[in-house]
Amino acid sequence: MLLLIPGPVQTRAEVRAAMAQDIAPWDRDFQAVYARVRERIVGIAHGTPGVHATLPIQGAGHFVTEAALRTFVPPGGKVLIPVNGAYAQRMARLAREAGREVIAIDLPDTRGATAADILPALEADPAIGTVAFVYNETGSGIVNDVEGIGAAVRAAGRRTVLDAVSAFGALPFRLDQHPECDTLVFTSGKCLEGMPGMGFAVARIDRAEACAGHAGSWSLDLSDVLAHARRAGWGSIRFTPPVQAIAAFDVALDLYEAEGGQSARLARYRANADALYEGCAALGLRPYLEKRHQGPVIVTVHQPADPRFDLMTFVEALKRRGVLISNFYNTAAPTLRIGAIGAITPEDIRGAVKAIGATLEEMLPKAA
Structure with missing residues (x-):
């Protein structure tokens, strides 16, 4: 089965094989793996040790993401969120339900957010302490301007929380060039091609210390995660983790480095997305985004207008041909949501496009 969703992604056999073991989370051998993974992640983020x-x-x-908002935005604090997709909407809900005051900037889901979108709100309200935003929006496939937004927030003397869940490891970002960024967050089952189960925040230590007591949740307190590591060691974890997923993630990082790191992975994903975008357009499926706004992680195309088309029926029929895509959409208009990330190649994508075409022909036969 070819898994074309924006996470959890298709994985390599070596990664899956690493799951086939029983592990005690407090075992010293595993603690060495866990500590190594944490160190390697700081390196990928271009963070500074210490x-x-x-x-x-x-x-x-x-x-x-909720842990980051709870930790780095004080209770009752104002957080500005540019909302141009489903995952920005979810970030706003997480912040509101955590008791933070959300200032939402509503934008279309067909282009990325820029500094020009957020600056008027920052200038109008000095009480806004944090800008929280999504790097790559897997609702539609747009990419927000992290460099421009970061520079604007830095110049305004505010802080950022970056949801890089579907971007980290592929789209470029250097924490050492973004002192305004309290933390970026991501998960194991996306662009680093590990198994699902773990979220990671790469955070400024001084800010995590300064924000102790904000979270209002022991489970979701990143300051407490830091304090625990300092007490018990960087190979220790507070609560039972998905240990097999962490062991597999260590192998995934080996494969990531062997491929050539961020630039090589981005190049492969971009080639995948281009093949998908152009292949679907050749089938007569209209892309949801203009090419200039199309990111490398997920491609969305409008669903056929034919009344015979049904998304769930199409997804199941395509699955029988060996290709699995999302059976839902979260764009403003009905779309097909097809991932371009994971352990897949442009050749895989071209095969998937053929399967999509064959499935559409079967489902929507032309009149004789």
Whole structure:
């Protein structure tokens, strides 16, 4: 089965094989693996040892995103969120339900957010302390301007929380060039091609210390994750983790380095997305985004307008041909949501496009 969703992604056999073991989370051999993973992540983020640290939280991306908002935005504090997709909407909900005051900037889901979008709100309200935003929006496939937004926030003397869940490891970002960034967050099952189960925050140590007591949740307190690591060691974890997923992630990082790191992975994903975008357009499927706004992680195309088309029926029929895509959409208009990331190549994508075409022909036969 070819898994074409924006996470959890298709994985390599070596990564899956690393799951086939029983592990005690407190075992010293595993603790060495866990500590090594944390150190390697800081390196991939271009963080500075002693300035940045990896602070893991078990669970999906929403867990670590909520932990970041709870930790780095004080209770009742104002957080500005540019909302141009489903995952920005979810970030706003997480912040509101954590008791933070959300200032939402509503934008279309067909282009990335820029500094020009957020500056008026920052200038109008000095009480806004943090700008929280999504790097890559897997609702539609757009990419927000992290460099421009970061520079604007830095110049305004505010802080950022970056949801890099579906971007980290492929799209470029250097923490050492973004002192305004309190933390970026991501998960194991996306662009680094590990198994799902762990979220990671790469955070400024001084900010995590300064924000102790903000979270209002022991489970989702990144400051407490840092304090625990300092007490018990960087190979120790507060609560039982998905140990097999962490062991597999260590192997995934080996494969990431062997491929050539961020630039090589981005190049492969971009080639995948281009093949998908152009292949679907050749089938007569209209892309949801203009090519200039199309990111490398997920491609969305409008669903056929034919009344015979049904998304769930199409997904199941395509699955029978060996290709699995999302059976839902979260764009403003109905779309097909097809991932371009994971252990896949442009050749895989071209095969998938053929399967999509054959499935559409079967489902929507032309009149004789």
